[in-house]
Amino acid sequence: xxxxxxxxxIAARVRAEVKAEVEKLQAERGFVPGLAVVRVGExxxxxxxxxxxxxxxxxxxxxxxxxxxxxxxxxxELLALVGRLNDDPAVHGILVQLPLPKxxxxxxxxxxxxxxxxxxxxxxxxxxxxxxxxxxLVPCTPWGVMRMLEEVGVSPEGKRAVVVGRSNIVxxxxxxxxxxxNATVTVxxxxxxxxxxxxxADILVAAVGVPELIKGEWIKPGAVVIDVGMNRMPDGKLxxxxxxxxxxxxxxxxxxxxxxxxPMTIAMLMRNTLKAAKGE
Ligand code: NAD
Numbered sequence: 001x002x003x004x005x006x007x008x009x010i011a012a013r014v015r016a017e018v019k020a021e022v023e024k025l026q027a028e029r030g031f032v033p034g035l036a037v038v039r040v041g042e043x044x045x046x047x048x049x050x051x052x053x054x055x056x057x058x059x060x061x062x063x064x065x066x067x068x069x070x071x072x073x074x075x076x077e078l079l080a081l082v083g084r085l086n087d088d089p090a091v092h093g094i095l096v097q098l099p100l101p102k103x104x105x106x107x108x109x110x111x112x113x114x115x116x117x118x119x120x121x122x123x124x125x126x127x128x129x130x131x132x133x134x135x136x137l138v139p140c141t142p143w144g145v146m147r148m149l150e151e152v153g154v155s156p157e158g159k160r161a162v163v164v165g166r167s168n169i170v171x172x173x174x175x176x177x178x179x180x181x182n183a184t185v186t187v188x189x190x191x192x193x194x195x196x197x198x199x200x201a202d203i204l205v206a207a208v209g210v211p212e213l214i215k216g217e218w219i220k221p222g223a224v225v226i227d228v229g230m231n232r233m234p235d236g237k238l239x240x241x242x243x244x245x246x247x248x249x250x251x252x253x254x255x256x257x258x259x260x261x262x263p264m265t266i267a268m269l270m271r272n273t274l275k276a277a278k279g280e
Contacts, residue, residue, distance in 0.1 A: 002247070002248045002249070002252055002253055003152070003252065003254075004253075004254060004255070005148050005226075005255045005256075006259070007148065007256075007260040007261055007264050008259050008263050010147065010263075010264060011263035011264050012263075012267075014147065014264070014267035014268065015056060015059055018060045018267075018270045019061055022060055022274065025274075025277070026061070031277075032061055032063055032277075033062045033274050033276070034065070034091045034092050034093070034277070035057050035062050035064045035093045035094075035119065035269075035273045036064070036065045036085045036093070036094050037053055037064065037065070037095045037097060038066075038069070038081060038082070038085075039067070039069070039097045040069055040073060040096075040097070040101060040104070041101055046098075050066060050097055053266055056266045056267065056269070057270065057273070060270050060274075062273060063090065067081060074103075075103070075105060075109075078096075078104060078109055079109065079112050082096065082109060082113055085113075085117070086112075086117060092117060092119075092276045092277035093117055093119035093272065093273035093276045093277070094113045094114070094119065095119055095269070096113065110122045111123060115137070116276060116279070118137050119140075119269055119272040119273045119276055120137075120269075121136070121139040121140065122169060123137075126138065127173070130176050131176055133180055135280075137272050137275065137276060138177070138272075139170070139173045140265045140266075140268035140271075140272060141169065141174075141264070141265045143177065143271075143272075144261060144264025144268040145226050145228070145261060145264070147268065148226065148260075148264060149203070152224075152253050154203065154253065156178050156181040156183035156203060157181060157183065159183050159202035159203050160186070160200050160202045161175075161178040161183035161184065161186070161201065161202065161203040161204075162185075162186045162188060162200060162201035163186070163187050163205045164188040164189075164197075164198070164205070164207065164208050164213075164214065165188070165206070165207035165209070166187050166189050167207065170207035171187060171205075171207045172187070174228075175187045183203065186200070186201075194214065194218070195218045198214055198218040198219060198220075199220055201220060201223050202220070202224065203223065203226070204223055204224070204242075205226045206228060206240070206242050207229065207241070209231060210229070210231070211239040211240070211241065212240070212244075213229075213242075214241055216242075216245070216247040216248075216249065216250060217250075219242075219251060221250050222250075224252055224253045224254075225247055225251040226254075227254070227255050227256075227257050227260060227261065228241070229241030229242070238257055239257060240260075242254075
């Protein structure tokens with residue numbers, strides 16, 4: 001029976017560390033980090049995420065501002081807002097909550113954020129640095145997964161890691177971070193033989209967005225299973241990408257959904273904002 005990886009508890013620890021560092025920064029350098037969150041329109045999930053981010057920012061002692069604009073905003077107006085935040089010295093981190101309305105080119109907006117304020121780690125410069133193995137701001141969700149592995153004492157070094165999903169915000173950066181940590185990494189997508197590939201994994205990271213796509217019986221006994229999936233079911237409950245009930249009988253460690261990777265993403269956003277503020 002797998003041991004649960006308690007994302008809530010680890011995330012609380014990360015926030016406490018950030019809070020202590022913010023107090024030190026204020027005492028030594030006389031300022032606190034500032035996080036600006038841009039929310040466009042009325043997407044209900046975005047509202048929930050942004051509320052969570054503002055709450056965490058307040059908890060760790062940051063200044064934070066929400067710029068909530070109407071869905072009818074033009075691309076130029078949104079780019080101008082990002083430009084003002086880029087120029088504001090009190091703002092160390094800028095986050096444009098996705099998704100954006102269809103008439104806006106999200107890639108252009110992401111690329112308009114100064115790379116040193118890109119606390120989501122989505123800017124092409126930061127993505128490039130990650131792929132080159134150079135320091136930069138990295139995407140929060142996979143970074144949170146790396147912290148979870150560290151917390152349970154699982155080193156990726158020499159292990160076979162399998163990442164299911166190849167999105168730019170989770171799957172790809174996840175694969176690069178595991179590679180950087182000396183795992184042998186396989187990245188799966190729709191054309192992959194999932195039962196075979198999943199069966200090879202010492203560390204499995206599922207980031208697909210299909211409820212229970214990954215069957216418990218595919219999982220190698222003793223594997224570490226990290227489920228990034230957050231799928232809202234018709235009954236309102238959240239389900240992961242892994243068939244949890246069956247997987248937990250085979251895995252050595254497993255993350256629950258909810259309460260696993262989810263809380264880590266916001267905690268690592270706080271870490272990234274602190275890093276940006278310190279100019280690291
Ligand atoms: P995405 O839709 O951008 O990417 C999904 C990836 O999965 C794609 O690369 C696609 O090739 C692959 N895929 C889709 N169907 C597949 C199939 N049947 N077999 C194999 N591969 C398949 O999604 P994303 O943004 O990477 O998010 C993935 C999941 O993680 C979603 O459930 C999302 O809600 C969740 N998520 C959670 C957090 C968090 O904080 N916990 C953060 C981001 C995303």
